[in-house]
Amino acid sequence: xxxxxxxxxxxxxxxxxxxxxxxxxxxxxxxxxxxxxxxxxxxxxxxxxxxxxxxxxxxxxxxxxxxxxxxxxxxxxxxxxxxxxxxxxxxxxxxxxxxxxxxxxxxxxxxxxxxxxxxxxxxxxxxxxxxxxxxxxxxxxxxxxxxxxxxxxxxxxxxxxxxxxxxxxxxxxxxxxxxxxxx
Amino acid sequence: xxxxxxxxxxxxxxxxxxxxxxxxxxxxxxxxxxxxxxxxxxxxxxxxxxxxxxxxxxxxxxxxxxxxxxxxxxxxxxxxxxxxxxxxxxxxxxxxxxxxxxxxxxxxxxxxxxxxxxxxxxxxxxxxxxxxxxxxxxxxxxxxxxxxxxxxxxxxxxxxxxxxxxxxxxxxxxxxxxxxxxxxxxxxxxxxxxxxxxxxxxxxxxxxxxxxxxxxxxxxxxxxxxxxxxxxxxxxxxxxxxxxxxxxxxxxxxxxxxxxxxxxxxxxxxxxxxxxxxxx
Numbered sequence: 095x096x097x098x099x100x101x102x103x104x105x106x107x108x109x110x111x112x113x114x115x116x117x118x119x120x121x122x123x124x125x126x127x128x129x130x131x132x133x134x135x136x137x138x139x140x141x142x143x144x145x146x147x148x149x150x151x152x153x154x155x156x157x158x159x160x161x162x163x164x165x166x167x168x169x170x171x172x173x174x175x176x177x178x179x180x181x182x183x184x185x186x187x188x189x190x191x192x193x194x195x196x197x198x199x200x201x202x203x204x205x206x207x208x209x210x211x212x213x214x215x216x217x218x219x220x221x222x223x224x225x226x227x228x229x230x231x232x233x234x235x236x237x238x239x240x241x242x243x244x245x246x247x248x249x250x251x252x253x254x255x256x257x258x259x260x261x262x263x264x265x266x267x268x269x270x271x272x273x274x275x276x277x
Numbered sequence: 278x279x280x281x282x283x284x285x286x287x288x289x290x291x292x293x294x295x296x297x298x299x300x301x302x303x304x305x306x307x308x309x310x311x312x313x314x315x316x317x318x319x320x321x322x323x324x325x326x327x328x329x330x331x332x333x334x335x336x337x338x339x340x341x342x343x344x345x346x347x348x349x350x351x352x353x354x355x356x357x358x359x360x361x362x363x364x365x366x367x368x369x370x371x372x373x374x375x376x377x378x379x380x381x382x383x384x385x386x387x388x389x390x391x392x393x394x395x396x397x398x399x400x401x402x403x404x405x406x407x408x409x410x411x412x413x414x415x416x417x418x419x420x421x422x423x424x425x426x427x428x429x430x431x432x433x434x435x436x437x438x439x440x441x442x443x444x445x446x447x448x449x450x451x452x453x454x455x456x457x458x459x460x461x462x463x464x465x466x467x468x469x470x471x472x473x474x475x476x477x478x479x480x481x482x483x484x485x486x487x488x489x490x491x492x493x494x495x496x497x498x499x500x501x502x503x504x505x506x507x508x509x510x511x512x513x514x515x516x517x518x519x520x521x522x523x524x525x526x527x528x529x530x531x532x533x534x535x536x537x538x539x540x541x542x543x544x545x546x547x548x549x550x551x552x553x554x555x556x557x
Contacts, residue, residue, distance in 0.1 A: 156384060157344050158340075158341050158382055159383075161382045167340070167341065167384070168346075169344050170343055172344075173424075173428070173458050196516065198456060198458070216516070218324055218327055218516060220460045222342065222344040223338075224330065224331045224334065241396045267518060270517070270518040271514070275510070276512065277511065
């Protein structure tokens with residue numbers, strides 16, 4: 095089990111290999127469909143992002159509301175493929191170093207990851223209660239009007255993920271499936 | 278005529294929304310234990326363990342199993358001897374969804390217009406399917422459905438000549454293309470027959486059947502078994518990371534169809550096979 099702390103540097107990211115189990119501590123940002131759309135539209139219109147993503151991680155999640163006395167509700171990953179049209183720009187131009195989600199990524203995203211040095215982590219889909227236990231603080235930092243799709247700044251401790259796709263383009267989905275396929 | 282008050286429906290729906298999002302049935306626990314015993318991939322086994330651990334914490338604390346608490350799909354069986362008083366059925370159900378999703382701190386995931394996409398803030402409107410049946414009971418099932426699995430579902434109008442082989446090919450194609458996206462181990466609901474809109478309804482309804490329970494017709498049950506074996510040979514495995522268990526079960530529902538038609542719908546359900554029922 096590897097332990098890493100955000101912000102991430104390129105060398106650390108390039109040393110991670112598909113299949114590695116990793117515990118993340120530090121600050122991570124949330125962002126999903128509507129937030130990504132707005133960020134990319136802002137950049138294309140010549141504007142700036144509401145948060146500096148350089149060397150940071152985006153977690154694709156839309157959490158449940160926090161109950162009284164709790165930091166956050168259930169907070170498992172959403173399907174990453176929906177963010178594929180937006181991710182390459184954030185990786186190449188804004189220095190995004192990591193993404194956490196579930197499911198495969200497009201060849202364009204994988205190419206951007208290889209060239210700029212970014213990694214794709216997997217969290218267990220549907221294990222929202224377990225994931226929330228590793229989130230120590232949560233605050234909305236942008237796009238509050240988007241409700242569950244707002245950008246949150248999360249402080250996480252030993253947040254458990256698996257390296258899904260590394261900077262060499264190795265894809266754990268393809269590797270795992272090939273090993274157990276019988277047809 | 279038996280009277281059921283609208284406010285009773287609202288309170289019931291609210292309770293079912295919270296219960297369905299946090300508590301999985303005994304059939305699910307049995308299916309998951311069997312899956313864990315069968316899974317050969319070490320990472321796959323670890324994932325199956327964590328999913329059970331997550332579901333246990335959720336049930337103990339009445340917390341949502343998954344942050345995607347979905348669109349509330351509500352199945353209603355309305356006995357024709359029932360009279361609803363004090364309001365209309367659909368308003369009463371939507372009021373229940375509004376109450377349940379707010380009081381249960383469940384995520385509100387519905388946008389008012391698919392093009393403008395503003396969150397309604399209370400997870401309404403629900404998607405409501407009503408069947409009028411004999412008798413004087415009102416049966417309500419709430420089945421919250423998340424988008425991770427729903428988005429990977431599909432419907433296809435096959436030709437009668439495609440036959441059972443064509444059905445198998447299409448179901449496997451949907452599951453293969455979905456890969457890890459719908460959070461396997463999945464439950465595969467298949468609707469065969471009817472017409473364009475009937476088949477997906479059957480597929481969704483098929484997801485409500487308890488895991489491990491076969492269709493009463495032998496040839497349909499045999500196809501369920503065959504498809505389950507084929508899906509589990511795909512290697513997709515828990516979360517799509519490789520393994521022997523891709524699906525916990527395959528449920529098929531059928532309906533008469535046109536001489537020229539063979540509609541097939543596949544509704545995928547993530548491992549959180551959520552639904553809760555009450556009879557009023």
